[in-house]
Amino acid sequence: MPNTEFSSENDADQRPEAGAVPGPGSLNGTRRAAITALAEAVQPVSDELGARFASHGQQLALVGGPVRDALLGRRSNDVDLTTDAVPSRILELVDGWADSVWTVGIEFGTVGLRKGGHQLEITTYRSESYSPKSRKPDVAYGTDIHDDLFRRDFTVNAMAVRLPELEFVDPFGGLADLEAGVLRTPGRPEDSFSDDPLRIMRAVRFAAQLGFTLAPEVAEAARGMADRLSIVSAERVRDELTKLMVSPDPRRGIELMVDLGIAEYVLPEIPGLRLEIDEHHRHKDVYEHSLTVLDQALDLERSRGHEPDLVLRLAALLHDVGKPKTREFEGGGRVTFHHHEVVGASMSRKRLTALRFPKDVVSDVSTLVGLHLRFHGYGKGEWTDSAVRRYARDAGSQLERLHILTRADCTTRNRRKAAALSKAYDDIERRIGKLAEQEELDRIRPDLDGNEIQEVLGLSPGPVVGKAYRFMLELRLENGPMGKEEAAAELRAWAAEHL
Template sequence: MFAALPEEIHELGRAFEAAGHELALVGGPVRDAVLGRSSADLDFTTSARPEQTEAILRSWNRGGGLWDMGREFGTLGAARGDLRVEVTTYRTESYDPTSRKPQVVYGDTLAGDLSRRDFTVNAMAVRLPSLELVDPFDGLADLAAQVLRTPVAPEQSFDDDPLRMMRAVRFVSQLGFAIEEGTAEAIRALADRLAIVSAERIREELVKLLLGAHPRAGLTGMVELGLAPQVLPELPALQLEIDEHHHHKDVYEHSLTVLDQAIALESAPGSGGPCERPDLVLRLAALLHDIGKPATRRFEAGGVVTFRHHDVVGAKMTAKRMKALAFDRDTTKQVARLVELHLRFHGYADSAWTDSAVRRYVTDAGPLLQHLHRLTRADVTTRNKRKARGLARAYDELEARIDELAQQEEIGRIRPDLDGNEIMEILGLAPGREVGEAYRHLLELRMEHGPLGRERAEAELKAWWEAR
């Protein structure tokens, strides 16, 4: 299987060998090749020091790109045509108890380098150019058993790099593997040590987990192993709450089910459709949509439990948590907005909306309308089949009305019939607060009545101005 590597890779192996250095393909690409999967990453490890690696790469890539942002950690990258490789000097690394950054020390042997890898399934290498498989920790056996186990004692491995504990649950999501019990016990014991790892590195692992094939299993692992309080404390907090709409399950289980159902509603990869799989914004919104419930739980007369305004509270909590995890502003804004809007449809299910209400629904969702459609449908987890069918019919009707109005008017981007310049010209105003007030008045009329036409809009504007 490794003989099928591009000829340029075999050439690279011969170049390192000719210079008196070892080179081996390592980690994920080896694992994926054994599993019959393709890997976009080609990661190598070498006995050469960075300055020696650089000289070989510059000769090999024939003037192609070379980058050394990872030189501090012994890593250099190069490109030759469409082929990109990263080569890292044999190394060991560990964390100072008070530091968020790994300390790197170069090593001398391939076996020593492999021993510092996170899991045995990633601690296999293929020497180049000989194509000899090196598997000192029985990674092949663990691959066959679909088990995650550390090459060295798990306590040592996780103490050296606490982020490996998050990688464990990330691989549960991506590969569908189970965590070996001794490894799981070490995570439970050392979960608090994750606090020294930077938010950016934790976020990267969380995103990979959420985009994996089995995110529910990964998230469940986070909670059961005690990692969630360090990463997403709002998630285990949901286990304490009973959902007033779904008495048969707590909000935690409900949220995971909504995530599963939202994923099922994603568009096929490569389809070009909305919410193409995997969709991070949709998955985050599905997971977090009810995190405001613990803060808003109230016990009413007759034993009724309510969570009033948990949508608004949850949106604020979502933004705060995502900011703490160093998510970008745009993703944070989108997810928080979906959380805020996720209950809006329930008013429609009780009684059909006016055209004005439908316009507001579309306008408030904006470019997130397709995400909101999917989140709302996914949020139905009742076991009452009759109720579920009724909600589905109601949402079918709402989507049909949105489509109908879209054919009649530009419902997706509603604007007043007059723009700011026209308002100033008609009323003889200079730019200022009053122009904004007039604009908002006309927008409100447009929402309520649909397109007015220029003549009626001008008359309404003048009437509003005179009444002030």
């Protein structure tokens, strides 16, 4: 067991820069208990590994997110540690103790390892910075934990717990900012964002994830330096955007991105919506409408018992991005956006590909954007069984997400109209469910496969078989399942006319 007697290191005289925000003093009982619980949760890391480093004259501390989350009463799956030992020394010290070790990040000073059920990262005290045109950070090692904490992104992540003695280290007032719900940088935000411009994205991500506000100087620096994001790799930007989108309040992060000019370098299609009036004139612009759809998609996602869904949330945010390119003005002040779903699907695919999202995410989001208006052809309930089959088949694996997106896209304040739309969609879902029980809609195939088509028509493999297959598929969608004999008769009749 680690020693649970605390000291709280918060010596202003040891700060690397005068004027850093002073810390809050010693931890209260609740905070002490949180740190003790964190140490117990990561055993044997907190006692065995801490003692191992200490016995060889090296420092080791829990740092960053795990400490922050423990003080917030949140569970964290991360175990991040920092040390004055250089990577080669870390490897020596964990040899024979760790179950496995990997060195993928060793050029950046990080050694990964596994011990029991814990996956750890140990990083040498360091400094990271970008040259003006670099996409990768330069790394220099340090020897003092205060210097290391000073170079971290925000004060709430610049707190540490020394191991094995559980000494709380907070030289820049991180605990006070944590309690105030404010994001500040240990030093000047301009210096912090210059060292690693991705921290601009992290600021809005933490705002969405933790419900924090940005200190005025942090917001101003982010606004003035947003263009620096252009030197950061698309993969790193994508990872931050992903974390933002699956946070409890992605709207908060998106609004900050737009207001601070960050979105222009990440998702420029979103601020481009602000001046576009939506076709129903129910919101002051399509931007506000899109954020409302995102909020409503989250509510439906939760009410249906789903985990945070990146694909659904991206589709909700991007579903109307095709409107600016398709806007037309007609008589009587009417504005139309014909085929904006088709244009929007293409734009979504292009943007998400540029951000290096996985191919399945790109495909699924663009499919949903392309289908989000399909329901509005349903009208007052006149869809045939054939139309319902096509709706389900075209949605495929995205059907549940399409249900949520379509419902979320109803933002009218007219209660009667909203109720009518909800009732109509209830009917769609009911009919899909009923037909699915009968026909396995998600796996609709023609009644005759390619080999059977060739046999019935006496054909060899070739384009004509594909043409016949497509006819049989349309027949299946139109009429539902048929027997083999009836399907063969229909195929022969079609062939007599078309072949």
